[in-house]
Amino acid sequence: HYLKEIKNVIEKATFTYVRQKKMLGLGDAILTAEPLIGNNPFAVILADDLCDCKNNGVISQLIDIFNKYKCSVVAIEEIPLSETNKYGIIAGDLIDNNNGIYQVTDMIEKPESTDAPSNMAIIGRYILTPDIFDILKTIKPGLGKEIQITDALLTQAKKGKVIAYKFNGKRFDCGTVNGFVNATNHFAAKLAI
Numbered sequence: 001h002y003l004k005e006i007k008n009v010i011e012k013a014t015f016t017y018v019r020q021k022k023m024l025g026l027g028d029a030i031l032t033a034e035p036l037i038g039n040n041p042f043a044v045i046l047a048d049d050l051c052d053c054k055n056n057g058v059i060s061q062l063i064d065i066f067n068k069y070k071c072s073v074v075a076i077e078e079i080p081l082s083e084t085n086k087y088g089i090i091a092g093d094l095i096d097n098n099n100g101i102y103q104v105t106d107m108i109e110k111p112e113s114t115d116a117p118s119n120m121a122i123i124g125r126y127i128l129t130p131d132i133f134d135i136l137k138t139i140k141p142g143l144g145k146e147i148q149i150t151d152a153l154l155t156q157a158k159k160g161k162v163i164a165y166k167f168n169g170k171r172f173d174c175g176t177v178n179g180f181v182n183a184t185n186h187f188a189a190k191l192a193i
């Protein structure tokens, strides 16, 4: 039945790819997709963040928020302050307490905990509006001399055009050995039921 699900996706979708020619950061990687996307809002999934949700997947949840606010949306979760230097961190005003929705006022890529404006971390799921491409073209290399999507999003946030949303679900950081093992155990336990 897993194969059936995969075949269903293959039937419905067209797969196309572009190459990022140099490792110039996530912002640059996203910019390479401009010819495929054009003037449309689009989703970004960083595959090393694996998410398991009870009902709708994270992107589906973000699309619901996008449809309401019509601007870029980032998925966030609270992390220990000691880990702020692994993530893009946001500051924001809570605008919908029931649904964990914030209007983003500031965002910083991988700050030390002493400089972090909160413990709310961006995870690898985004809906971006296409004006992000022109912003990315003007962004100077930031942390690690890379073009950071967080810096481009800050330009949108300053115009009140970024929402952060505490998604429903569980995330595993499969870019670390522990995260990968935890994800494997989590899905194995689900299969065993």
Ligand code: G1P
Binding pocket: 026, 046, 049, 086, 087, 088, 089, 109, 110, 121, 122, 123, 124, 148, 149, 150
């Ligand atoms: C990227 C982003 C960062 C985000 C993270 C989520 O960092 O630059 O803002 O919090 O993904 O996984 P990376 O993990 O690629 O270093």
